[in-house]
Amino acid sequence: EVVLTQSPGTLSLSPGDRATLSCRASQSVDSNYLAWFQHKPGQAPRLLIYGASNTATAFPDRFSGSGSGTDFTLTISRLEPEDFAVYYCHHYGSSPQIPFGQGTRLEIK
Amino acid sequence: EVQLVESGGGVVWPGGSLRLACAASGLSFEDYGMSWVRQAPGKGLEWVSGINWSGSRVGYADSVKGRFTVSRDNAKNFLYLHMNSLRVEDAALYYCVRGYDDYWPLDKWGQGTLVTVSS
Numbered sequence: 001e002v003v004l005t006q007s008p009g010t011l012s013l014s015p016g017d018r019a020t021l022s023c024r025a026s027q028s029v030d031s032n033y034l035a036w037f038q039h040k041p042g043q044a045p046r047l048l049i050y051g052a053s054n055t056a057t058a059f060p061d062r063f064s065g066s067g068s069g070t071d072f073t074l075t076i077s078r079l080e081p082e083d084f085a086v087y088y089c090h091h092y093g094s095s096p097q098i099p100f101g102q103g104t105r106l107e108i109k
Numbered sequence: 110e111v112q113l114v115e116s117g118g119g120v121v122w123p124g125g126s127l128r129l130a131c132a133a134s135g136l137s138f139e140d141y142g143m144s145w146v147r148q149a150p151g152k153g154l155e156w157v158s159g160i161n162w163s164g165s166r167v168g169y170a171d172s173v174k175g176r177f178t179v180s181r182d183n184a185k186n187f188l189y190l191h192m193n194s195l196r197v198e199d200a201a202l203y204y205c206v207r208g209y210d211d212y213w214p215l216d217k218w219g220q221g222t223l224v225t226v227s228s
Contacts, residue, residue: 032212033212035214037154037215044219044221050214050216090156090214090215092208092209092213095159095168096166096168096210097170098156098168098209099155100153100156
């Protein structure tokens with residue numbers, strides 16, 4: 001079973017900063033099936049990135065994903081106040097189990 | 110518009126049982142695998158269980174294997190999660206989500222139903 005480890009656990013930045021979030025897999029995974037989610041309190045999680053680098057239409061182009069093999073990155077080029085949330089990576093191609101990473105909390109510095 | 114509406118949550122004693130349901134609309138339900146994902150208070154997202162489009166393939170997180178059973182009724186557009194031998198650590202908000210075993214991302218989420226396990 002693939003284990004996804006995210007770092008850092010918490011990232012403290014200011015609006016306008018660039019955010020770089022990491023997701024490392026315990027074994028090489030097909031990047032076609034690596035996703036990122038944004039989760040805000042009181043809301044359902046939202047699919048942000050799929051296929052490692054495809055941004056969902058609901059999100060602006062300041063969000064981007066990259067990576068392959070075991071190392072994946074979510075980058076937010078210039079943080080807006082509404083971007084502060086918890087972000088999860090997820091590998092969805094490896095049934096029977098499709099686990100999430102433990103999450104990175106992006107908080108306002 | 111895709112809508113996933115969960116129901117069946119509530120308060121249950123440790124060792125008790127509960128059945129969650131998810132009513133799906135706005136999609137060809139029989140074309141998609143479906144999953145249950147939960148979030149315990151103060152914790153991250155945990156994928157719990159999934160079922161492919163036909164029900165022929167299912168999967169469970171190790172934490173619930175042998176206690177939870179996922180099923181679906183494609184004629185009624187419903188997804189279910191039967192939860193037995195509930196533990197305090199099963200208390201969480203349970204989400205119904207589109208996607209499993211079909212290389213489809215978990216792209217549509219319900220608003221969740223809350224399960225509380227307490228004596």
